[in-house]
Amino acid sequence: MSALLEVKNLSVEIPTRRHLLVPVDDVSFDIAPGEILGVVGESGAGKSLTGAAVIGLLEPPGRIGGGEIRLEGKRIDNLKYRELRRIRGAAIGMIFQDPLTSLNPLYTIGRQLSETLRTHQPLSETAAKARAIELLDEVGIPAASERIGQYPHQFSGGMRQRVVIALALANNPKLIIADEPTTALDVSVQAQIINLLKRLAADNGAAIMLISHDMGVIAETCDRVAVMYAGRIVEIGAVRNVVQAPNHPYTQGLMASIPRLGKDDARLAHIKGSMPRPTDIPQGCAFHPRCPKRFEPCDQKRPELMKGDSSQAACWLLQREADQ
Amino acid sequence: MGFLILNRVFQAALVMIVVAMAAFVLSNYVGDPISNMVGQEATQEDRDQLREDLGLNDPAPVQFVRFIGNALQGDFGISYRLQRPVSDLVAERLPATLELVMVSAIFALVVGIPLGIFTALYRTFWGSRLILTVSLAGVSLPTFVVGILLIYVFSVTLQWLPSFGRGETTALGGWTTGLLTVDGWRAIIMPAITLGLYQLTLILRLVRAEMLEVLRTDYIKFARARGLTNRAINFGHALKNTMIPVITIVGLNIGGLIAFSIVTETVFQWPGMGLLFVQAVQFADVPVMSAYLVLASLIFVLTNLVVDILYVVIDPRLRTERRVKAGV
Amino acid sequence: MTDQQAHIPHQSLGSRMVDGIRRFAGSDLLYSFVRQPVVVVAFLITVIFILAAIFAPLVAPHDPFNPASLSLMDSFFPPSWVEGGDARFLLGTDNQGRDIFSTIIYGARISLMVGFAAVVFSIALGVLVGLISGFVGGWFDALLMRFADIQLTIPGLLIALLVDGIARTALPSDMREEIAIYVVIFAIGISNWPQYARVARSGAMSEKVKDYVASARIIGTPSWVILLRHVLPNILGPVLVLGTIGLALAITSEATLSFLGVGVPPTTPSLGTLIRIGNDFLFSGEWWITLFPSGALVVLVLAVNLLGDWLRDALNPKLR
Numbered sequence: 001m002s003a004l005l006e007v008k009n010l011s012v013e014i015p016t017r018r019h020l021l022v023p024v025d026d027v028s029f030d031i032a033p034g035e036i037l038g039v040v041g042e043s044g045a046g047k048s049l050t051g052a053a054v055i056g057l058l059e060p061p062g063r064i065g066g067g068e069i070r071l072e073g074k075r076i077d078n079l080k081y082r083e084l085r086r087i088r089g090a091a092i093g094m095i096f097q098d099p100l101t102s103l104n105p106l107y108t109i110g111r112q113l114s115e116t117l118r119t120h121q122p123l124s125e126t127a128a129k130a131r132a133i134e135l136l137d138e139v140g141i142p143a144a145s146e147r148i149g150q151y152p153h154q155f156s157g158g159m160r161q162r163v164v165i166a167l168a169l170a171n172n173p174k175l176i177i178a179d180e181p182t183t184a185l186d187v188s189v190q191a192q193i194i195n196l197l198k199r200l201a202a203d204n205g206a207a208i209m210l211i212s213h214d215m216g217v218i219a220e221t222c223d224r225v226a227v228m229y230a231g232r233i234v235e236i237g238a239v240r241n242v243v244q245a246p247n248h249p250y251t252q253g254l255m256a257s258i259p260r261l262g263k264d265d266a267r268l269a270h271i272k273g274s275m276p277r278p279t280d281i282p283q284g285c286a287f288h289p290r291c292p293k294r295f296e297p298c299d300q301k302r303p304e305l306m307k308g309d310s311s312q313a314a315c316w317l318l319q320r321e322a323d324q
Numbered sequence: 325m326g327f328l329i330l331n332r333v334f335q336a337a338l339v340m341i342v343v344a345m346a347a348f349v350l351s352n353y354v355g356d357p358i359s360n361m362v363g364q365e366a367t368q369e370d371r372d373q374l375r376e377d378l379g380l381n382d383p384a385p386v387q388f389v390r391f392i393g394n395a396l397q398g399d400f401g402i403s404y405r406l407q408r409p410v411s412d413l414v415a416e417r418l419p420a421t422l423e424l425v426m427v428s429a430i431f432a433l434v435v436g437i438p439l440g441i442f443t444a445l446y447r448t449f450w451g452s453r454l455i456l457t458v459s460l461a462g463v464s465l466p467t468f469v470v471g472i473l474l475i476y477v478f479s480v481t482l483q484w485l486p487s488f489g490r491g492e493t494t495a496l497g498g499w500t501t502g503l504l505t506v507d508g509w510r511a512i513i514m515p516a517i518t519l520g521l522y523q524l525t526l527i528l529r530l531v532r533a534e535m536l537e538v539l540r541t542d543y544i545k546f547a548r549a550r551g552l553t554n555r556a557i558n559f560g561h562a563l564k565n566t567m568i569p570v571i572t573i574v575g576l577n578i579g580g581l582i583a584f585s586i587v588t589e590t591v592f593q594w595p596g597m598g599l600l601f602v603q604a605v606q607f608a609d610v611p612v613m614s615a616y617l618v619l620a621s622l623i624f625v626l627t628n629l630v631v632d633i634l635y636v637v638i639d640p641r642l643r644t645e646r647r648v649k650a651g652v
Numbered sequence: 653m654t655d656q657q658a659h660i661p662h663q664s665l666g667s668r669m670v671d672g673i674r675r676f677a678g679s680d681l682l683y684s685f686v687r688q689p690v691v692v693v694a695f696l697i698t699v700i701f702i703l704a705a706i707f708a709p710l711v712a713p714h715d716p717f718n719p720a721s722l723s724l725m726d727s728f729f730p731p732s733w734v735e736g737g738d739a740r741f742l743l744g745t746d747n748q749g750r751d752i753f754s755t756i757i758y759g760a761r762i763s764l765m766v767g768f769a770a771v772v773f774s775i776a777l778g779v780l781v782g783l784i785s786g787f788v789g790g791w792f793d794a795l796l797m798r799f800a801d802i803q804l805t806i807p808g809l810l811i812a813l814l815v816d817g818i819a820r821t822a823l824p825s826d827m828r829e830e831i832a833i834y835v836v837i838f839a840i841g842i843s844n845w846p847q848y849a850r851v852a853r854s855g856a857m858s859e860k861v862k863d864y865v866a867s868a869r870i871i872g873t874p875s876w877v878i879l880l881r882h883v884l885p886n887i888l889g890p891v892l893v894l895g896t897i898g899l900a901l902a903i904t905s906e907a908t909l910s911f912l913g914v915g916v917p918p919t920t921p922s923l924g925t926l927i928r929i930g931n932d933f934l935f936s937g938e939w940w941i942t943l944f945p946s947g948a949l950v951v952l953v954l955a956v957n958l959l960g961d962w963l964r965d966a967l968n969p970k971l972r
Contacts, residue, residue: 057548081554089551096549101542105641106564115560116550151640167550339802350818460961464954466904468911469946472927476934476943487935576805583807590912591931602912605817613817620810628805 003030004207005054005175006070010077012049012058013065014278021278022065024049025231028305031175036198036208038222038239040215040254042275046231047211051177053077054209055092056084071175090120093168093206095197097180099161103152109136109163110148113170120171135166139196158189165197172204179211194221215254219243227251230276230286237311247313250287285316293317332632336625343621347614348391351401352380400615405607410615413600418619419499420490421596424588425581427503427512428520433574436524440531441566444539445558455528462525467584471518471591478514486511488593519588523577530573534566541565568639575631579624694958701952705761712754713742717920722749731940744940747933752940755926756948762922763949766837767903771895773841774902778848779891783879785849786856797853800846808843812905815839816914832917840905847894855887889967896960900953907949923949 012024024046031037039047052058054069056076069077076087088094096102104112113135114128123131129148136144139162152160161181168176178197182190198221201208212218218225219239226236227248235248246252253271273290276282282289288298297303297316306318366374375381379390394400400410443452479487491511493500502508538544539562547557586598593599597616604612704711715721726749729738737744743752781800785793803811819835820828859865859882868878903923909915910924911931918925923945930942 055549057545085551085553087551088549094546094549096542096546098542102546104543104547104561104565106639107561115552115556119550119552119556153641164546167546170550342802350821460957461950461954464900464904464957465950466907466911466953468908468927469950472931472934472942472946476939480935480937480939579805579810580807583810586809586813587908587912601813602914605813605820605912605914608817608821610821613814617814621806624806 002032003070004033004035004072005031005209006073007050007054007067008070009067010050010053010069011065011067012046012053012062014062016061019279023231023278024053026067027228027231027233028067029226029233029236031207031209033174034202034205034207035224036201036210036222038218038225039209039211039228040218040225041213041228043213044275044277045228047213047228048179050228051094051179051209051211055088055094055177057088057094086120089116089168089173090171091174093171093173093176095161095164095168095176095178095181098184099157099164100184102164103160105152108149108151109155113148113163113167116167116170131170132166135170136163138200139163139166139169141166157185158193161185161189161193162196165193165200169200169204169206173206175207175209176201177209177211180213181210182217183212183214190217215243227254230281231278232286232314233305234287234315235311235313236305237308237313241310245310247308247311247318248287248315249291249293249317251313285314295320328636329633332629336629339625340618340621343618344392344395345388347395347617348388350617351391351610351614352387395618400618401611403604403609403612405603405609405612410611413612414597414615414619415498416500417595417597417600419501420594421582421585421589421598423501423503424512424515424519424594424596425578425585427516428523428581428585429574429578431516432520432523432527436527437531437570439524440528441535441558441563443528444532444535447536456532459525459528462521463529465521467518467522467587468591470521471514471588474514474518475591485514487514490595515588515592515594518591519581519585522584523581526577527570527574531566531570534569535562538562538565564638568635571631571634571638575627575634578627579620582620582623688962691958691962694955694962697951697955698959701760701955702764704757705764708757708761712751712757713740714751714754716750716755716758724749728938730938731944743944744938746930746938746941752944755921756923756945759921759923759926759945760948760952762833762916762920763903763906763924763952766833766840766906766916766922767899769837770840770844770902770906771898773837774844774898775848775891775895777841778845779852779884779887781845782849782852783856783883786853787860787875787879789857793853796849800849803843804846808840808901809905809908811843812836812839812909813912813914815842816909820914829917829919832915833920836906836909836915839909840902843905844898844901847898848891851887851890851894852883855883859883859886893960893964893967896956896963900956900960903949903956904953923952 007030008028010024010027011022014021014023023044027046027050029037039050041047049058049062052062053064056079058064064077067077068075071087071091076084079087103109107115110129110132113132114123114125117123117128117131118125133144133148136148141147141159141162147155152163155163161184165181176197181197182193185193194217197208200206210218210222222239224237225239225242226233227242227250228234229250235242235246235251237247242251243255246255250271257271271290276286276289282299284297284299284301285291285294285303288294291298295316297319301316303314303316303319305312305314306322308318308321379387382390398411398414400414402408403410403413406413439455443455446452475487478485489511490502491507491509492505493502493508494504502512544557544562547561552561582598585594585596586602588594589596589598590602597619600612601616603609604616709715726738726741726745727747729736729741729745731737731744731752732739732742734744741751741753743756745751746755781796785796816835816839819839823831856879865878865882869875906915906922907924907927910922911928913928915924916922918929921929926945927942927949930938930945933939933941
């Protein structure tokens with residue numbers, strides 16, 4: 001029981017007028033203390049919903065359909081609202097994609113910071129303010145004591161994302177879920193923000209679940225990576241292994257399409273077709289219609305994660321190799 | 325900030341000039357002011373003399389400037405129908421209308437905003453659905469029908485409340501108020517509800533829609549992720565953002581209240597500006613019509629101005645003007 | 653979307669309209685209609701009102717406006733189920749012995765007629781101004797839209813009352829009665845055009861930048877043909893929604909004006925006129941003379957409003 005976060009057989013359901021969608025289907029993974037796990041996949045693969053499910057912020061009518069989530073061994077997926085609220089922002093911090101819209105435009109950042117602090121810690125107004133200035137300082141905002149009285153619109157995008165990080169880290173969470181934290185930012189700022197996040201997590205001994213569609217960011221930042229496709233994890237393992245010797249044909253395609261330095265948008269050019277929508281996920285392996293290496297069982301039976309030489313992958317090829 | 329408000333003041337002045345022009349055209353060119361002033365027996369010479377005396381033969385711009393000058397002093401001429409200075413009539417009637425509009429607006433806000441918040445927060449609760457359905461019926465109830473129904477139930481059948489007039493009023497200098505006596509309050513209850521009901525349903529639905537919209541935003545999601553209490557999220561973060569568009573619409577609807585006070589005053593024989601205006605329209609009493617036009621527009625433009633200023637007070641993004649973005 | 657637009661220029665106006673209607677009456681629309689019983693009921697009520705209005709002489713048990721068939725002996729009968737009621741007069745009679753049920757049917761006829769006419773006038777004026785404004789652009793557009801903006805902030809009732817007042821002042825008194833109904837239609841119509849103008853304008857603006865408009869121009873198609881053929885079908889949906897809600901509003905406005913005594917004359921009473929007349933008898937206990945027409949008005953307006961509300965939601969995928 002050394003894992004900080006354990007997710008077992010998690011599924012997320014969204015009942016709609018005509019279907020019951022299962023955009024996250026039977027997903028299992030864990031994160032060790034201080035570890036950085038990347039979750040990569042195309043938009044709609046279910047990575048953001050997985051993150052939202054962990055922190056208990058699925059938007060109705062979305063809901064957890066099955067499985068369990070444990071934080072330091074304690075189940076948190078079936079907590080009452082009151083108990084869950086105490087975990088959010090305290091044990092688990094979350095950072096969203098768009099720093100421009102994550103901050104309430106009508107309150108000063110100082111007020112938003114001290115509010116977050118005082119919700120979870122018994123601090124006086126002045127102590128909270130002092131801590132807020134400290135936090136802004138830590139995330140690298142110059143002249144923090146002056147800027148604390150300013151409103152979000154007075155900050156640039158990169159600066160706002162720093163404020164967001166300060167807010168997420170305010171109560172020293174053990175786990176930070178970062179959902180596309182740099183996607184909305186200028187390329188020049190992206191690396192700064194990622195490095196900042198990584199440094200602060202290391203300082204605090206916090207683990208990070210980094211959700212991104214950008215394999216480049218994941219490869220540079222994470223210890224391990226989980227690749228998601230159509231609501232399932234298709235491959236999970238140490239970043240270096242997955243990047244250098246991917247086992248799943250989808251991951252292989254993904255790696256082949258990593259943009260080289262300077263070339264930005266050659267995304268997934270190497271895999272024909274597109275990911276199925278949650279309304280029509282094919283039988284068997286969800287990837288089989290696009291898979292260059294499919295064979296008999298692929299359109300019949302769904303593969304579970306199997307141990308490969310360097311990582312775990314949900315692919316019948318591994319079974320065949322093992323059998324041979 | 326100063327620039328923004330100055331700009332609004334300028335716009336308001338522009339609207340008032342346009343309105344004044346309309347009122348001027350109305351009083352000088354629609355119908356014949358002379359034949360409305362003199363009797364049938366007046367001779368052509370008398371008419372021409374009067375025309376000259378009143379300056380009706382002067383060039384239009386001169387007349388317009390004179391009209392504005394008079395209007396600024398509150399002089400809109402003599403009512404054809406009542407043969408009294410319009411300014412006296414207005415001074416008598418204005419307090420009644422303003423009190424009615426004020427009480428209705430407060431009623432609509434005090435009931436409408438909490439109901440809107442409630443129905444947004446407890447969206448699936450049956451009570452919320454009931455409130456919404458009833459509110460749709462409220463939108464479809466014409467003001468005068470509401471008034472008639474109230475009169476039938478509370479005046480004719482139950483005989484609890486008076487069906488017409490302001491009740492006992494107290495004079496405070498030039499202002500008469502009905503809000504200092506029990507009788508006055510009894511008299512204003514039904515007219516205020518009648519006038520405010522439509523606005524109430526509008527405010528309710530608007531607050532609900534805005535609140536739902538705000539609750540979906542990223543900063544509310546982030547506030548939840550920070551573990552803030554529901555109370556802090558709903559009433560601290562969501563409500564304040566909800567109020568910005570609500571203030572605008574409510575400000576705009578002051579105009580609606582003034583317009584529909586005409587109907588309410590007719591139903592309840594409320595001795596205000598609206599009743600005066602309807603009678604003026606019925607009898608083609610042009611000086612009263614143009615005075616009402618100018619006055620209603622003025623109230624209207626002023627409330628809009630106040631709304632704009634309130635807006636700046638609430639929203640820091642407008643307060644800082646184009647201050648250069650600091651830092652990267 | 654792009655494929656569709658590519659072949660649009662080759663279609664006739666008729667088939668474009670049919671296309672629009674078909675798209676508009678798509679499966680989702682029908683689905684949400686059948687699923688909501690309240691909407692079905694509202695639709696039926698509206699249809700019943702319209703049919704009764706059209707066939708008023710056939711449907712109404714009495715002709716309330718034929719002096720020969722009226723008798724003062726019949727006046728002030730309460731509704732037939734109340735003590736003292738007469739089986740001939742279901743909802744009772746008024747001070748002149750007119751059958752309330754029949755006057756309501758004839759009154760609804762006037763109300764609906766004025767309402768429809770005012771909405772059609774608003775749509776025609778608004779769409780015309782909007783299309784031209786959007787297509788021409790420049791200062792012309794800026795001026796018109798500024799004007800529309802200012803008008804939008806002034807309550808429609810006030811505008812309608814003013815128009816009515818000016819007409820009364822400017823017209824000789826013997827003509828007033830005769831054309832009163834047209835004045836009302838004009839007054840209500842003129843107070844509601846800006847919203848249609850806005851829709852038509854944005855439709856024209858988004859369409860005029862498209863390639864096929866340029867190519868149509870090159871081959872010499874006049875601008876107005878382009879407008880009619882391509883912009884009109886695109887704004888059909890929103891205009892229909894606005895028009896439905898506008899109908900409810902127009903009926904209410906007409907009733908309000910008539911109630912204030914500046915609407916249609918008592919010789920051809922609408923629901924509003926009936927309520928005004930009946931209001932005088934409320935205190936003497938003859939409640940049916942005013943309350944039944946009031947009820948009819950509320951039911952009609954509510955039904956049309958429900959239809960409009962549903963249309964708006966069904967055509968706006970964001971709200972679903």
